[in-house]
Amino acid sequence: xxxxxxxxxxxxxxxxxxxxxxxxxxxxxxxxxxxxxxxxxxxxxxxxxxxxxxxxxxxxxxxxxxxxxxxxxxxxxxxxxxxxxxxxxxxxxxxxxxxxxxxxxxxxxxxxxxxxxxxxxxxxxxxxxxxxxxxxxxxxxxxxxxxxxxxxxxxxxxxxxxxxxxxxxxxxxxxxxxxxxxxxxxxxxxxxxxxxxxxxxxxxxxxxxxxxxxxxxxxxxxxxxxxxxxxxxxxxxxxxxxxxxxxxxxxxxxxxxxxxxxxxxxxxxxxxxxxxxxxxxxxxxxxxxxxxxxxxxxxxxxxxxxxxxxxxxxxxxxxxxxxxxxxxxxxxxxxxxxxxxxx
Numbered sequence: 644x645x646x647x648x649x650x651x652x653x654x655x656x657x658x659x660x661x662x663x664x665x666x667x668x669x670x671x672x673x674x675x676x677x678x679x680x681x682x683x684x685x686x687x688x689x690x691x692x693x694x695x696x697x698x699x700x701x702x703x704x705x706x707x708x709x710x711x712x713x714x715x716x717x718x719x720x721x722x723x724x725x726x727x728x729x730x731x732x733x734x735x736x737x738x739x740x741x742x743x744x745x746x747x748x749x750x751x752x753x754x755x756x757x758x759x760x761x762x763x764x765x766x767x768x769x770x771x772x773x774x775x776x777x778x779x780x781x782x783x784x785x786x787x788x789x790x791x792x793x794x795x796x797x798x799x800x801x802x803x804x805x806x807x808x809x810x811x812x813x814x815x816x817x818x819x820x821x822x823x824x825x826x827x828x829x830x831x832x833x834x835x836x837x838x839x840x841x842x843x844x845x846x847x848x849x850x851x852x853x854x855x856x857x858x859x860x861x862x863x864x865x866x867x868x869x870x871x872x873x874x875x876x877x878x879x880x881x882x883x884x885x886x887x888x889x890x891x892x893x894x895x896x897x898x899x900x901x902x903x904x905x906x907x908x909x910x911x912x913x914x915x916x917x918x919x920x921x922x923x924x925x926x927x928x929x930x931x932x933x934x935x936x937x938x939x940x941x942x943x944x945x946x947x948x949x950x951x952x953x954x955x956x957x958x959x960x961x962x963x964x965x966x967x968x969x970x971x972x973x974x975x976x977x978x979x980x981x982x983x984x985x986x
Contacts, residue, residue, distance in 0.1 A: 684849060684852075685849055685850075685852055685853035685856065686828075686829070686846055686847075686849035686850035686852075686853050687716035687717070687853075688716065688717050688719075688728075688822065688827070688853070688856065688857050688860060689705065689709065689714050689715065689716050689717070689822075689826075689827045689828075690714065690715070690717055690728060690820040690821055690822045690827060691708070691713055691714050691715075691820060691821045691823075691826060691827075692820055692821075693729075693755065693816065693817065693818070693819050693820060693821060695713050696751075696752070696755070696821040697752050697755060697756065699748060699752070700745075701742075701745050701748065702740075702741055702742045702745065702747075702748050702823075702825055702826060703826070704825060704826070704830040704832045704833060705825065705826050705827060705828055705829050705830050706829060706830060706832075706833060706843070707833065708826050714826055714827065717820070717860075719860065723820075726819070726820055727814065727815040727816075727818060727819040727820065727862045727863075728819065728820050728821075728822055728860050728861045728862055728863075729755075729815065729816065729819050729820065729821050729822065729861065729862070729863045729865060730822045730857065730858060730861035730863065730864045730865065730895075731747075731751060731821060731822065731823040731865045731867055732824075732864065732865065732866050732867070732886075732892055732895045732896065732909075733747045733823070733824075733866070733867040733868065733886070733892075734868065734881050734885055734886045734889050734892055735825075736872055736873070736874050736875060736881055737874065737875040737876055738876050739832060739876075740825075740832070740875075741823075741824070741825035742825065743875045744872075744873075744875065746869065746872040746916055747867045747869070747872070750867055750869050750912060750916070750920055751865065751867055751912070751920075753919065753920055754912060754920035754922070755816055757919070757920070758812075758813060758816045758817070759813070759816060759817045761813075764920060764921060764922045765921070765922050765923075765924070766921045766922065766923050770922060770923050770924045771924075773908065773924040773925060774807065774812075774908050774910065774922075774924040775806060775807045775808070775809070775812070776806060776807075777906055777908060812863075815862045815863055816863070819862070819863075822857060822861065824891075827850075827857075828847060828850040828851070829843045829846040829847045829850060830843065830847070831843050831844065831847070831963075836961065837961040837963050840961075840963045841963065844963070848971065851971050851972070851975060852974070852975055852978075854894070854895065854898055854975060855898050855901075855902060855975065855978075855982075858895065858898045858899050858902055859902050863910060864895075864896075864899050864907055864908075864909045864910065865909070865910050865912060866883070866886060866892075866896070866909050866910065866911045866912060866913075867912050868881070868882055868883040868885075868886035868911070868912065868913050869882070869912060869913060869914055869915065869916045869918075869920075870882035870883070870913060870914070870915050870916065871915050871916040871917075872916050882913065883911065883913040890968065890972065891968065891972075894972050894975070896909060898975075908924055908925075909924070909925075910922045910923075910924055911923045911924065911925070
């Protein structure tokens with residue numbers, strides 16, 4: 644277990660004094676706030692209130708939670724205008740269920756409760772700087788020096804990062820909502836027939852195409868990848884390294900990097916399972932350097948659909964063929980690249 648630790652966040656006054664530009668609006672990450680309603684073919688963003696997420700005893704699939712009214716479609720132009728969203732990216736720990744032993748659920752619940760209780764979750768002040776300012780102190784000095792001598796507008800300058808305050812970070816969690824693939828995207832788990840499976844797969848495809856919009860609505864992007872977790876079917880340890888190998892996980896982070904233009908600042912939860920969660924954050928420079936290599940490209944990642952021979956089996960025994968996830972994600976990525984280049 645982890646030991647007791649002291650507060651590592653800088654005083655608000657000090658943060659303001661050192662930051663050349665601040666942003667303390669209702670949303671801790673500014674966004675153009677696109678709505679899936681603008682494209683009726685996309686599956687609406689479904690999420691769960693933080694209080695309901697903290698009360699869960701296990702993760703249930705999207706379909707069951709929607710039926711219970713615990714997961715709802717967010718109306719960003721009406722009832723849910725201005726809500727704060729926590730996007731959780733994680734590796735499934737089973738083929739049939741995302742989190743059969745609740746390892747990732749309990750990890751995130753513990754982390755969120757600590758933040759709400761006023762505890763620090765960052766491993767160091769530099770991790771807080773990377774999240775709140777976009778740069779570690781070292782990279783901030785380097786970026787400022789380069790920016791001062793560069794004539795191109797695209798140089799990394801500290802003033803181009805948006806500050807995220809401690810109070811806004813707390814509010815984004817305490818009053819926030821949670822998006823997680825298993826609870827937010829239609830699942831074939833529990834389907835009783837081939838007809839139902841095909842209907843769910845169609846909704847699932849619409850949700851996949853909407854992932855860029857989901858990510859853009861998020862104030863916080865969490866990577867839940869504690870070490871020592873085990874995949875229930877293979878027995879393989881799952882951790883941050885295996886998270887990095889998954890094509891779907893790479894996809895979610897690639898979308899974040901494209902939409903935020905390298906300033907997404909994911910929050911990495913990678914401590915050993917059962918220890919108090921401590922968050923690490925790579926700043927925008929380190930993230931861009933580490934995560935734009937061919938070896939970490941989305942379509943070179945591992946996909947369960949390939950391992951399962953592109954088939955799903957319903958409760959009645961019927962087998963339904965499914966397309967390869969790589970083809971689905973290739974289409975989403977190409978569309979996103981085109982939209983970003985057109986800006």
